[in-house]
Amino acid sequence: MSVSHADNAPLVTWPNDGYDRIPYQIYTDPEVYRQELETIFYGDSWGFVALEVEVPNAGDFKSAWIGERPVIVTRAEDGSVNVIANRCAHRGVKFCHKDSGNAENFTCPYHQWMYDLKGNLLGVPFRRGIDGQGGMPKDFDRANHGLDKLQVHCENGAIFASFSETVEPFAGFLGPEMLGYFNRVFDGRELTLLGYSRQLIPGNWKLMMENLKDPYHASLLHIFLITFGLFRADNQSSVAMDDTGRHACLISKRGEQKHTDKTRDMKRLWEDFNLQDPRILDPVPEFPGDATVVMQTLWPSLIIQQQSNTLAMRQIVPRGPGRHELRWTYFGYADDDEEMTRRRLRQANLMGPAGLVSVDDSEVLKVSQDGIEPFEEAAAVAEMGGRETESQDHMVTEVGVRGFYKYYRQVMGL
Amino acid sequence: MASIELRLEIEDLYTAYAATLDDDDLDAWPDLFTEDCLYQVIPRDNFDRDLPLALIRCESRAMLRDRVTAVRETTMFEPRYVRHLISNIRVSSETDGVIEAQANYAVFETMTDAYTRVFNVGRYLDKLVREDGRLLFSEKRCVYDSVLVPNSIIYPI
Numbered sequence: 259m260s261v262s263h264a265d266n267a268p269l270v271t272w273p274n275d276g277y278d279r280i281p282y283q284i285y286t287d288p289e290v291y292r293q294e295l296e297t298i299f300y301g302d303s304w305g306f307v308a309l310e311v312e313v314p315n316a317g318d319f320k321s322a323w324i325g326e327r328p329v330i331v332t333r334a335e336d337g338s339v340n341v342i343a344n345r346c347a348h349r350g351v352k353f354c355h356k357d358s359g360n361a362e363n364f365t366c367p368y369h370q371w372m373y374d375l376k377g378n379l380l381g382v383p384f385r386r387g388i389d390g391q392g393g394m395p396k397d398f399d400r401a402n403h404g405l406d407k408l409q410v411h412c413e414n415g416a417i418f419a420s421f422s423e424t425v426e427p428f429a430g431f432l433g434p435e436m437l438g439y440f441n442r443v444f445d446g447r448e449l450t451l452l453g454y455s456r457q458l459i460p461g462n463w464k465l466m467m468e469n470l471k472d473p474y475h476a477s478l479l480h481i482f483l484i485t486f487g488l489f490r491a492d493n494q495s496s497v498a499m500d501d502t503g504r505h506a507c508l509i510s511k512r513g514e515q516k517h518t519d520k521t522r523d524m525k526r527l528w529e530d531f532n533l534q535d536p537r538i539l540d541p542v543p544e545f546p547g548d549a550t551v552v553m554q555t556l557w558p559s560l561i562i563q564q565q566s567n568t569l570a571m572r573q574i575v576p577r578g579p580g581r582h583e584l585r586w587t588y589f590g591y592a593d594d595d596e597e598m599t600r601r602r603l604r605q606a607n608l609m610g611p612a613g614l615v616s617v618d619d620s621e622v623l624k625v626s627q628d629g630i631e632p633f634e635e636a637a638a639v640a641e642m643g644g645r646e647t648e649s650q651d652h653m654v655t656e657v658g659v660r661g662f663y664k665y666y667r668q669v670m671g672l
Numbered sequence: 673m674a675s676i677e678l679r680l681e682i683e684d685l686y687t688a689y690a691a692t693l694d695d696d697d698l699d700a701w702p703d704l705f706t707e708d709c710l711y712q713v714i715p716r717d718n719f720d721r722d723l724p725l726a727l728i729r730c731e732s733r734a735m736l737r738d739r740v741t742a743v744r745e746t747t748m749f750e751p752r753y754v755r756h757l758i759s760n761i762r763v764s765s766e767t768d769g770v771i772e773a774q775a776n777y778a779v780f781e782t783m784t785d786a787y788t789r790v791f792n793v794g795r796y797l798d799k800l801v802r803e804d805g806r807l808l809f810s811e812k813r814c815v816y817d818s819v820l821v822p823n824s825i826i827y828p829i
Contacts, residue, residue, distance in 0.1 A: 455727050537735075611821040614742050614746070617747050
């Protein structure tokens with residue numbers, strides 16, 4: 259079913275003035291999706307593109323995405339980090355096919371226009387023609403034909419980029435509290451790259467962001483989290499947001515594997531479940547404070563995962579209204595000993611496309627989209643924990659979802 | 673060069689391996705491994721770049737059993753069928769009782785309301801040892817080609 263848009267009519271009619279109803283149309287409508295790319299992904303926001311440890315040396319590059327646009331993260335000879343569009347300024351060829359590598363420059367295969375690591379156009383074959391015939395016009399200026407160069411910010415080893423010239427500085431974009439949580443994991447220590455995984459999830463990209471702002475489901479859906487107390491509504495926990503509601507953190511402390519009067523609605527808590535090899539759940543404390551899990555969601559499309567000792571950036575790349583790619587980059591710290599690295603690798607069994615916890619989510623997002631698409635006029639309900647959007651010191655709430663849509667409506671003009 | 677008998681025995685092990693996964697006989701799957709086995713499902717790009725992360729990393733037969741319990745009891749997923757085709761089996765070396773073998777594999781996935789699709793294709797890089805007269809996997813690395821996974825991996829590869 260598709261919804262047609264009359265001229266000047268709003269793209270979407272929101273069911274009420276609040277944030278506790280979410281019209282299904284925003285998960286299905288190609289025009290909404292197009293505006294999201296333009297306004298949100300290519301507008302005034304910072305998108306995660308790589309870790310600095312992925313491009314340590316001059317000439318190193320790494321392919322990445324902002325929205326649906328391919329970009330390349332490079333380390334230039336002067337040590338600077340650059341982010342350039344993977345689109346030849348001549349005829350639009352996506353010229354770099356490699357996920358990562360080392361190069362002195364980039365040459366488009368079509369007409370061999372050549373660019374340096376910062377995206378400046380170095381050379382155009384036959385620029386002066388052959389024997390006075392052909393060639394570029396005399397006023398052709400290479401300086402006007404470089405690759406798109408994005409704004410870049412490096413925050414303690416994480417690289418962010420923006421297509422917008424007017425995006426606010428990164429610290430202001432996050433706000434002090436969210437920057438504090440960010441720097442809890444990115445504390446300035448050198449990182450080490452453990453590896454990647456990628457999955458194509460047949461659900462709208464916002465469903466994934468909601469999932470990580472919704473602690474309500476975690477106590478019900480995920481037997482692994484519930485049973486082993488890794489993330490559960492009766493644990494000491496909170497949902498923190500910045501002033502706009504666009505970023506959030508779910509913060510919690512591990513509880514025990516037992517039923518109490520607070521867990522009676524958690525039908526899936528399995529008291530007698532004993533792992534035959536419990537080493538996948540053998541966490542050691544490594545961050546200041548009580549929290550054993552902080553899941554941070556940064557507008558518009560980044561999830562920073564710290565569950566026990568497994569750390570990952572989960573970047574959402576939208577792939578049309580009905581699906582998105584989730585790109586996981588797992589990391590540790592350069593000063594991890596062998597045992598700590600092995601612990602992180604074991605705990606990674608919980609996460610990713612085959613994760614003992616995460617699979618529940620990728621599967622549930624698919625059936626969410628399956629249910630939403632044929633009922634485009636309906637709306638989702640997000641009233642758990644009230645209808646407001648202030649931070650809350652418990653997790654029986656969908657406040658993070660409401661905060662997200664408060665900002666979404668503002669940015670999208672809906 | 674491995675004897676014909678050994679080759680047939682190795683082929684039987686791969687056939688049994690596929691059967692446990694395809695015939696929903698998951699509980700028998702860990703029995704094809706040694707107790708201190710290492711089983712990993714690894715995207716090609718991590719493998720090529722020596723990055724240690726695996727999507728599934730089981731460091732013992734007990735961890736394989738925990739995986740089976742997860743599929744059986746804890747994971748929420750849409751029902752599906754899988755079918756493994758294993759071919760091009762090669763025995764690359766045989767030293768001190770450890771046989772190194774590799775094979776190509778293709779896993780097809782069939783959801784209830786959809787056509788069968790190619791789900792995961794790659795190669796097995798394995799070590800086999802003999803215990804009590806039976807060949808078992810002491811190590812199995814499933815290195816898959818397309819780093820992009822169609823949604824979720826539920827059953828072992």
